[in-house]
Amino acid sequence: MIVGGYAVLRLDAVRHNLAKVRACAPAAKVMAVIKANAYGHGLLRIAKALTDVDAFAVARVNEGIYLREAGCTQPITVLEGFSSANELDAILRYQLATVVHCVEQLAILQQMPEQAQLSVWLKMDTGMNRLGFKASTFSDVYQALQQCAIVKQPVGLMTHLASADDINDDFTVRQIRLFNEVTSGYAAPRSIANSAGLMVWPEALADWVRPGVMLYGISPFPDRAGQSLGLQPVMSLHSHLIAVKPIEKGETLGYGGSWHCEENTLVGVVAIGYGDGYPRHAKVGTPVLVNGQRAPLIGRVSMDMITVDLTSQPHAKPGDPVMLWGNELPVEEIANCADTIPYTLVCGITQRVQFIDV
Numbered sequence: 001m002i003v004g005g006y007a008v009l010r011l012d013a014v015r016h017n018l019a020k021v022r023a024c025a026p027a028a029k030v031m032a033v034i035k036a037n038a039y040g041h042g043l044l045r046i047a048k049a050l051t052d053v054d055a056f057a058v059a060r061v062n063e064g065i066y067l068r069e070a071g072c073t074q075p076i077t078v079l080e081g082f083s084s085a086n087e088l089d090a091i092l093r094y095q096l097a098t099v100v101h102c103v104e105q106l107a108i109l110q111q112m113p114e115q116a117q118l119s120v121w122l123k124m125d126t127g128m129n130r131l132g133f134k135a136s137t138f139s140d141v142y143q144a145l146q147q148c149a150i151v152k153q154p155v156g157l158m159t160h161l162a163s164a165d166d167i168n169d170d171f172t173v174r175q176i177r178l179f180n181e182v183t184s185g186y187a188a189p190r191s192i193a194n195s196a197g198l199m200v201w202p203e204a205l206a207d208w209v210r211p212g213v214m215l216y217g218i219s220p221f222p223d224r225a226g227q228s229l230g231l232q233p234v235m236s237l238h239s240h241l242i243a244v245k246p247i248e249k250g251e252t253l254g255y256g257g258s259w260h261c262e263e264n265t266l267v268g269v270v271a272i273g274y275g276d277g278y279p280r281h282a283k284v285g286t287p288v289l290v291n292g293q294r295a296p297l298i299g300r301v302s303m304d305m306i307t308v309d310l311t312s313q314p315h316a317k318p319g320d321p322v323m324l325w326g327n328e329l330p331v332e333e334i335a336n337c338a339d340t341i342p343y344t345l346v347c348g349i350t351q352r353v354q355f356i357d358v
């Protein structure tokens with residue numbers, strides 16, 4: 001038996017979710033986004049489960065190097081690109097593709113004499129105001145990249161949507177329109193959509209889609225769970241009860257004594273805490289599955305433990321199984337209870353949590 005938190009990873013669910021991507025974007029190529037250790041699911045595990053995607057995307061050069069050294073041969077795009085000539089060297093050595101989003105990167109490329117070795121995605125800032133060239137300078141940079149010896153042609157053209165998860169926000173329409181206007185004359189592959197974009201904005205499909213969160217079975221929309229969108233959660237998080245004890249009316253529970261016992265209560269102590277990545281800010285009442293039944297969190301989340309109200313399960317005992325999120329308890333619901341988004345929960349799983357592939 002595993003003592004403490006463990007995560008179960010369903011690799012068939014990853015492939016199911018990829019099929020969902022393909023169903024939404026049948027004509028597009030798929031660049032699977034596996035940055036941040038594949039959203040906490042394990043970079044290599046997920047890369048191996050996704051052998052038939054057209055490319056991978058990571059955020060950082062070191063993530064790309066890690067994949068190459070593990071034997072990954074697919075195209076890999078580094079979404080933040082390089083920030084020095086040294087990093088560009090590494091990109092070339094490991095045959096990674098780079099995003100170019102700023103003038104400093106362009107200046108480095110212009111000094112490289114080698115011929116046509118580097119695959120580039122040129123990024124336009126259509127309103128996110130994070131990375132990318134403004135529409136007003138985009139065409140000049142595109143022309144400049146045509147003149148760079150080292151850059152393979154054609155250069156890909158991309159942008160990133162800021163509000164695609166809100167189907168009522170026409171900001172997305174304006175971003176797509178601007179991108180299409182500026183790039184209309186160019187014979188080059190285009191990419192716009194993240195998970196939310198490819199699910200609800202058909203005009204964003206373009207030549208390549210860049211799904212991240214949906215591959216893990218998680219909804220990009222704040223008010224929906226992945227399962228209601230036909231996705232299957234990949235990760236479930238589990239632990240066990242390690243103590244069960246009654247506390248009396250009038251007592252308090254846990255750090256700060258912040259939870260006051262209003263009725264005699266049976267408390268279950270679960271071996272999971274923020275040291276495992278369970279959210280510190282999960283509110284009192286956050287559901288936890290004990291023996292498959294919902295029990296509410298009570299008291300504060302501590303590093304190694306949480307406490308739950310087991311009054312409805314008088315026969316619960318140490319060793320009984322607990323699920324913190326998974327198929328029957330959507331991670332989206334837990335994220336809402338902790339005032340965060342599910343992305344942060346799965347990304348935040350820590351090293352001591354054991355991973356089990358099924």
Ligand SMILES: *Cc1c(COP(=O)(O)O)cnc(C)c1O
Binds near residue numbers: 193194196214
């Ligand atoms: C993270 C990221 C994605 C994937 O976003 P999801 O919301 O997880 O689908 C796509 N494109 C870029 C540029 C990103 O940074």
